[in-house]
Amino acid sequence: MQITFTQILFFFFAACAVGSAVAMVTRRNPVACAMWLIGTFFSVAAIYTLLGAFFIGIVQILVYAGAIMVLFLFVIMLLNQGNDYEPDMRGTAWKIMAGGAALLIIAFLGRVFGGEIPRPLGMEAGPQALATSTAERGVVGLIGVPLYTDYMVALQATAILLLVAVVGAVVLAKRKV
Amino acid sequence: MNDIPLSYSLALSAILFAIGVAGVVVRRNAIVLFMCVELMLNAVNLAFVALSPYAGVQGQVFVFFVIAVAAAEAAVGLAIMIAVFRHRESLDMKNFSLLRW
Numbered sequence: 544m545q546i547t548f549t550q551i552l553f554f555f556f557a558a559c560a561v562g563s564a565v566a567m568v569t570r571r572n573p574v575a576c577a578m579w580l581i582g583t584f585f586s587v588a589a590i591y592t593l594l595g596a597f598f599i600g601i602v603q604i605l606v607y608a609g610a611i612m613v614l615f616l617f618v619i620m621l622l623n624q625g626n627d628y629e630p631d632m633r634g635t636a637w638k639i640m641a642g643g644a645a646l647l648i649i650a651f652l653g654r655v656f657g658g659e660i661p662r663p664l665g666m667e668a669g670p671q672a673l674a675t676s677t678a679e680r681g682v683v684g685l686i687g688v689p690l691y692t693d694y695m696v697a698l699q700a701t702a703i704l705l706l707v708a709v710v711g712a713v714v715l716a717k718r719k720v
Numbered sequence: 721m722n723d724i725p726l727s728y729s730l731a732l733s734a735i736l737f738a739i740g741v742a743g744v745v746v747r748r749n750a751i752v753l754f755m756c757v758e759l760m761l762n763a764v765n766l767a768f769v770a771l772s773p774y775a776g777v778q779g780q781v782f783v784f785f786v787i788a789v790a791a792a793e794a795a796v797g798l799a800i801m802i803a804v805f806r807h808r809e810s811l812d813m814k815n816f817s818l819l820r821w
Binding site: 547549550553557560561564565567568573576577580583584587590591593594595596598599602603606607610611614615618619621622624630631632633637638640641642644645646648649652653656669670673676685686689690694697701704705707708709711712713714715716718 | 723724727728729730731732733734735736737738739740741742743745746747748749751752754755756758759762765766767769770772773774777778780781783784785787788789790791792793794795796798799800801802803805806811
């Protein structure tokens, strides 16, 4: 099989993603964990663009690496985490259990993903149709048009969810309500 | 965008998800545990995006909702952690036992 430039890029970013994810789990300092997780998010965003989902890749960097991780880092530094007297890692038995759980999950997902590719759901399925609709509606319109037509109710429900989450976060974090 | 086989991206998604599960099991700091959950959400997003050329653009639309729910979850979860830290002065998972059993 011919190895193309895209595949080389994919393997590079996949190695980056897995490597920084492993580093995120194994580092003791929470700030270092957050930094490695940001590295994973950037690598996954690059893989999104390689898979043809350009807008999702940009949103991944904006929302995950930009907004959510800043919130995490803010709370880590606010609560002064990463001390020495409270060990962050569990003992050997837990580590063995974690390895077993990871292998079990990989085996299970391999079984699920190894099956038949699901039958296309709508009219426009298949890589060719996706490329055509991207050319027709643009990178943003590819997601925006179905989002604002077929999934309008879900979008409104998400808006309510975000409002409730913001109010809930303020109520929980305030000293006196 | 067609020259990456589907199995490669799905394998990467499974590996990232498994690393997230291992992190949830092995860590004790609640914030780090939370970051492992975010990694698992990201792995699921990767599976959605990888399958979207084959099952329709709905996969990419759904990633949007997953990201929105992840943002809401991060806001509420970190607020809970601040509330727990205020009482216990620690974020170790043994302090999050009020609703456990």
